[in-house]
Amino acid sequence: MxxxxxxxxxxxxxxxxxxxxxxxxxxxxxxxxxxxxxxxxxxxxxxxxxxxxxxxxxxxxxxxxxxxxxxxxxxxxxxxxxxxxxxxxxxxxxxxxxxxxxxxxxxxxxxxxxxxxxxxxxxxxxxxxxxxxxxxxxxxxxxxxxxxxxxxxxxxxxxxxxxxxxxxxxxxxxxxxxxxxxxxxxxxxxxxxxxLEKNRMLAELSATVSHEIRNPLTSTRGFLQLLARSDLTLPDRKRYVDHALSGVDQAITLLTDFLNYAKPSLDMKEQLDIKAELDHTIRFITPYAHDFQITIDVSHACETPLYILGESQKLRQCLLNLIKNAIESMPNGGKLSLRTCKHPSAVQVSIIDTGVGMTNKQLNSLGKPFYTTKQHGTGLGLVVVMSLIKKMNGKISFTSNLNCGTQCSIIFQQY
Known part of the structure; x- marks a missing residue:
């Protein structure tokens, strides 16, 4: 029963x-x-x-x-x-x-x-x-x-x-x-x-926006400071104004990208000359490097263009972040070496500084959200860079010795 x-x-x-x-x-x-x-x-x-x-x-x-x-x-x-x-x-x-x-x-x-x-x-x-x-x-x-x-x-x-x-x-x-x-x-x-996870992602996104926009605005500030010099020629003054406006445009573009982050869109990939993109970034970052008493040495292993497939704005954003990080690792001045070379089916860009360097533990932590070696950094800039490079079919690696400097190597598939 x-x-x-x-x-x-x-x-x-x-x-x-x-x-x-x-x-x-x-x-x-x-x-x-x-x-x-x-x-x-x-x-x-x-x-x-x-x-x-x-x-x-x-x-x-x-x-x-x-x-x-x-x-x-x-x-x-x-x-x-x-x-x-x-x-x-x-x-x-x-x-x-x-x-x-x-x-x-x-x-x-x-x-x-x-x-x-x-x-x-x-x-x-x-x-x-x-x-x-x-x-x-x-x-x-x-x-x-x-x-x-x-x-x-x-x-x-x-x-x-x-x-x-x-x-x-x-x-x-x-x-x-x-x-x-x-x-x-x-x-x-x-x-x-x-x-809570949504709030955390929103906080990360907000921090990333402020971090990424700060880079072009910092360079724009440098050009505006140069405009205050009385010995500038008219062509130099016009060139500095153009660079400052270019930085403002880049900040606006970054802000627009982040505001549209939740809306999926097709990648507008195009053929890019890595040497031309690097030269453009160098012109933009040079005033910032002079503030740190840093000399920039550029060397291209070949004279022919090195083409890759990617997005110009995103590539410049990555190069600007990496070069700026290298400059800030040399607070007492130093030398920044930028190299390009061609492999059988790839193109390599190397960014070498003579800064403070990193330990093995710090190297292994690179790319983790909110990890940074800077006193006032957020650790998000490099995360964005690594993600963008990966989207462009690239690979990024770092080697470093404490108090001797760091080398960043980026390898893209040749197009």
Whole structure:
């Protein structure tokens, strides 16, 4: 007898929990509108109940005293109002047309339970587990007390079998309410973590924007300072103005790229001469290097153009970041060497400084977000550079010796 009741109860739990979990966890990943979620739940629950009606050995007592109230109360308190109404319709349909056995008591009692559950739903939504169990137990007791006088076969005679059905109804309800509580708790924690992750990414993006825009603005400031000199010729003054405007344009372009970061777009790749791009960057960064009393030595291994496939603005952004980092690693002055050379199927750019250098531990940490060797750096600039170079089918590597300097090597596929 006990084995039969437990088997039926486990089967009931499987059907209703499967419907609820699919509705609460799986469905929201591909169904976004509430009305479609409710329709999905009704279809799933209806399918499971049809299986139950067709293949299960249905006991009217278990169906009316256990399955109907437990499932309806669980859905009302834990899933939603619309799904609870659908559950009420489906189970009472079963009482009327499938069991055809004392359907009036189940209809009246379940209707009262549905109304009472909807009334207390908001009150227990954010309550702790004990309060939820207390409310659920109280409503189930009211259902059973309403149902029993209307269905004489429950009380006359009141057997051990009936008592076990009622006891397992309460146990099943407690299990389902507890499980739902922990599922919702997990979902709340997951949502909170997702919110924190979004805020963290927003903070990183904001820091990256400020870091990347600071580079062209710093060089622009250098050109504007040079314009204050009284011994400048008109061609030099015009050239410095052009460079300053170019820096402002680059800052605007960077800002636009970051503002459009969430909108995917096709890469506008083109054939680029790495030597020409390097020369353009050198002209732009030279005033900044003079502020640090640094001499720049440029050497090209071959006279012919070295073509790669990439985006001019992104390539210049990478070169500007790397050269600026090399300059800032020589606070007491030094020499910055820029080299280009050709390999059988690749093009290499080398940036060599005579700065403070790095330890092996620092080298291994390069490219990690928020890791920096600068006092006021964010560690995001190099992350962006490495990502951009990778998008242009390039590889970047670093070698360094403490107090001797650092060499940065970038290898692109030749186009």
């Amino acid at each position: 006990l084995h039969f009741i437990i088997a039926n109860e486990l089967q009931n739990l499987f059907y209703i929990m499967s419907s609820a979990l699919l509705h609460l966890i799986l469905a929201p990943h591909f169904i976004y509108k509430e009305k479609y979620l409710n329709l999905f739940f009704s279809l799933i629950l209806g399918g499971f109940i049809l299986l139950y009606w067709n293949f299960a050995d249905i006991d009217p007592l278990i169906y009316s005293l256990q399955l109907v109230p437990v499932c309806l109360l669980f859905v009302t308190l834990g899933v939603g109002i619309a799904p609870s109404i659908m559950t009420w319709i489906i189970f009472n349909f079963g009482c009327m047309f499938v069991l055809n056995y004392y359907w009036e008591p189940a209809l009246l009692s379940s209707t009262f339970m549905l109304m009472l559950g909807i009334l207390v739903r908001n009150r227990v939504a954010n309550a702790d587990l004990k309060v939820k169990l207390l409310y659920a137990t109280g409503i189930l007791i009211i259902y059973e007390l309403l149902y029993a006088p209307l269905a004489p076969y429950v009380l006359a005679p009141f057997s051990l079998y009936t008592g076990l059905v009622l006891a397992l109804a309460f146990i099943s309800l407690w299990i389902m309410i507890s499980l739902l509580f922990f599922i919702n708790k997990y979902e709340i924690q997951r949502t909170h973590i997702t919110h």
